[in-house]
Amino acid sequence: MAHPHDVPTSAQLLEAVRQWLERDVMPAVDAxxxxxxxxxxxxLAMVEREIEIGPDQAIEHSQRLLTLGCADDSELAQRIKNGEMDxxxxxxxxxxxxxxxxxxxVANPKYLEK
Structure with missing residues (x-):
């Protein structure tokens, strides 16, 4: 994907901050x-993942909703509540x-590990 702001990307900037905290700050501070x-x-890692995979996930989610004839989550919820999806x-x-x-x-991919 082309980035309009060149490099580093926002995800790369977040990664750099996270690595700096881990490498330089954490060893120098109290518990x-x-x-x-x-x-x-x-x-920061969560935001990195959302930036990286969130846009594709949003497209896929919208496509899944459309297969059910719903424009968004609110419409799906309303249709479930009304019994239209039974x-x-x-x-x-x-x-x-x-x-x-x-x-x-995005939140914690470790929970998906078997």
Whole structure:
């Protein structure tokens, strides 16, 4: 994918900050700050993953919704609530499952390891 802002990309910048925290800052601070530093590094990694894979996930999610005739999650929820999807529950489950997998790939891909 072409990036309009050249390099480094925003994901690469986040990675550089995360690596700096891990390599240079974390060893020099006390245990309390190390804990907060690990939290910050995890958040940066999450944002990196969302930047990298989020756009493709959004396209795929929209396509899955369209196969059910829904424009967005709100419409799907309303149609489920109204009983309009009762005859397509297997498809709805598959969509929800795929959405959960996508969210875990961003939030914490380690949860997907077997």
């Amino acid at each position: 309390r700050l190390q804990f907060h530093g690990r939290v910050a590094m995890n958040l 005859d397509r529950l297997d498809e709805v489950r598959a969509l929800v499952y795929a959405s959960v997998i996508d969210k875990l790939q």
